[in-house]
Amino acid sequence: MLYTRAFVALFIANFTTVASFTAFFLFPLFIIDHGGGQDDVGIIMGIFALASALCRPWISEMIDRFGRKRSYTLGCVIMTAMPLCYLPLSGHLDDFYAILLIIRIVHGIGLAICFTSVFTFIADLIPADRLNEGIGMFGISGLVGMAAGPALAEPILKHFGYATYLITASILAGVSLILHLPLKDLYVLDHTEAKISFFTLLARRKLAVVGLLAVIFGICVAATGNFVAPLAEVRGIDFVSRFYVAYSLTAILIRFAGGRIADLRGEFQLLPFALTISAAGLFLLSVAFGGWTLILAGVLAGCGHGLLFPTLNALAIRGEPAPIRGKITGIFTGGIDTGVFIGSLTLGYLAEHFGLTALFLTAGLVVLSGLGIRKFWSPPA
Numbered sequence: 001m002l003y004t005r006a007f008v009a010l011f012i013a014n015f016t017t018v019a020s021f022t023a024f025f026l027f028p029l030f031i032i033d034h035g036g037g038q039d040d041v042g043i044i045m046g047i048f049a050l051a052s053a054l055c056r057p058w059i060s061e062m063i064d065r066f067g068r069k070r071s072y073t074l075g076c077v078i079m080t081a082m083p084l085c086y087l088p089l090s091g092h093l094d095d096f097y098a099i100l101l102i103i104r105i106v107h108g109i110g111l112a113i114c115f116t117s118v119f120t121f122i123a124d125l126i127p128a129d130r131l132n133e134g135i136g137m138f139g140i141s142g143l144v145g146m147a148a149g150p151a152l153a154e155p156i157l158k159h160f161g162y163a164t165y166l167i168t169a170s171i172l173a174g175v176s177l178i179l180h181l182p183l184k185d186l187y188v189l190d191h192t193e194a195k196i197s198f199f200t201l202l203a204r205r206k207l208a209v210v211g212l213l214a215v216i217f218g219i220c221v222a223a224t225g226n227f228v229a230p231l232a233e234v235r236g237i238d239f240v241s242r243f244y245v246a247y248s249l250t251a252i253l254i255r256f257a258g259g260r261i262a263d264l265r266g267e268f269q270l271l272p273f274a275l276t277i278s279a280a281g282l283f284l285l286s287v288a289f290g291g292w293t294l295i296l297a298g299v300l301a302g303c304g305h306g307l308l309f310p311t312l313n314a315l316a317i318r319g320e321p322a323p324i325r326g327k328i329t330g331i332f333t334g335g336i337d338t339g340v341f342i343g344s345l346t347l348g349y350l351a352e353h354f355g356l357t358a359l360f361l362t363a364g365l366v367v368l369s370g371l372g373i374r375k376f377w378s379p380p381a
Contacts, residue, residue, distance in 0.1 A: 002130050002137075006183050010122055011141045013076075013176040017114050018145030020079055020172035023153035023165070024048075030086075030162060034093040044104055046344055051108035053337035057198040059113050060330025064323055068121035069185035071113055071326075076180070078110025079173035083166045112337070114176070120329045123317050124186050131318055132267060136255040136310035143306075147248050187322055198327045207328060209377040210316045211335040213271075216370045217308050218339020220278055223347055223363040224301050225340075228285065228294075231356045235289050242291060246298030251306035267315040268379050274311055275370045278304025282364035286357045304367075 028041045036044070063071045085103050089096045119135070126134030149172070157165040201207050228243050261270065281301030288294050316332045317325050343363070351359040 002134050006125055009179050013179040014118050015141040015145040016172045016175040018142045019149035020169045021111055022146050022149030023169045025150045026153050036093040048104045048108040049337050049341045051105040052112040053334050055109050055112055056330040056334030059116050060198050060327035063117050063120055063326030067185045067187050068117050071117035075110050075113030076177035080170050080177055082107040083169040086166050115333050116330050120326045132310055132314040135313050139310055140252050140255055143248050143251050196324055201327050202331055205377045207331050211331045212373050213312055213370050214332050214335025215339035218336040219343035220367050222340045222343025237294055243294045243298040246295045247302035250299045250302030254303050254306035267311045270311050271374055274304055274307035279364040279367040282360050286360035
């Protein structure tokens with residue numbers, strides 16, 4: 001059975017964790033209001049993703065050695081506590097810059113623990129013949145949380161200020177902490193398998209290919225997440241939220257059919273379609289000068305996201321023993337974080353010197369390069 005009570009509990013827990021995290025999409029306002037500039041925003045926000053990516057090998061080892069639930073509990077505790085650590089910060093940004101960077105690093109590590117452990121936890125609960133469907137449907141919790149976090153945080157910040165905003169982010173993560181505590185961890189440690197290291201697994205051709213494709217997916221996420229709003233502002237397109245609504249709705253809807261198709265035909269067979277449609281959304285953004293074009297680009301990009309994330313995740317862990325699934329999930333999720341960090345820096349530089357059209361064209365070509373990377377490994381017949 002797929003949709004058990006444990007599945008639902010983890011679904012809601014992941015939703016509130018993601019909502020807590022995405023509430024910090026508004027944190028650049030805090031930085032600017034305390035005297036920071038755009039370069040400070042880039043450093044302070046970027047170090048979160050960098051910390052999240054760099055700690056993945058050790059987090060993955062922890063999840064396989066100490067269990068999914070214990071690791072997720074630790075992540076939830078960090079995610080609950082860290083928003084409260086911003087509360088004492090006051091005065092000019094220069095007065096607490098170093099402390100803020102430390103808080104952001106620990107916060108990023110907490111999110112990395114939560115994401116890696118919860119996707120490993122849920123993979124242990126999903127029947128093998130419905131793996132893609134299960135991961136895809138579980139991923140809806142993150143997509144909805146991604147929209148809910150900023151939507152909830154914005155009016156709270158506007159009407160009640162930063163203190164209430166930060167406390168709300170803490171409460172959201174606290175819900176995740178409470179919800180998962182009654183659950184039972186099905187994982188049983190196998191010391192022989194658990195001795196295989198993160199980097200040994202990364203050297204395997206299958207996981208190296210999945211890791212590279214995850215980096216490409218992260219670059220795609222960086223392009224759509226960070227640069228669509230500037231594109232709309234430069235080109236005079238009103239209501240940029242239309243792109244994100246179309247993106248999220250399509251990503252959610254495609255999960256209902258895409259997961260079943262992938263389970264029947266195989267994740268590897270679905271990859272070319274997922275990569276191509278993701279690239280098409282980026283190419284369309286390069287020539288988007290009106291609202292309807294922006295919506296269509298959102299539909300294409302959302303469809304690509306809705307297919308690519310569960311397809312890569314299921315491809316990574318299918319057929320792999322439980323004692324190394326934490327490290328494998330770490331390779332996948334760490335690849336995405338690495339791609340987001342690389343994409344944020346390099347695409348920003350590209351936009352500054354060559355314009356936003358060049359940015360989205362380049363991002364689309366990078367995604368299409370995944371078709372070539374895919375050819376370096378194929379599943380056994």
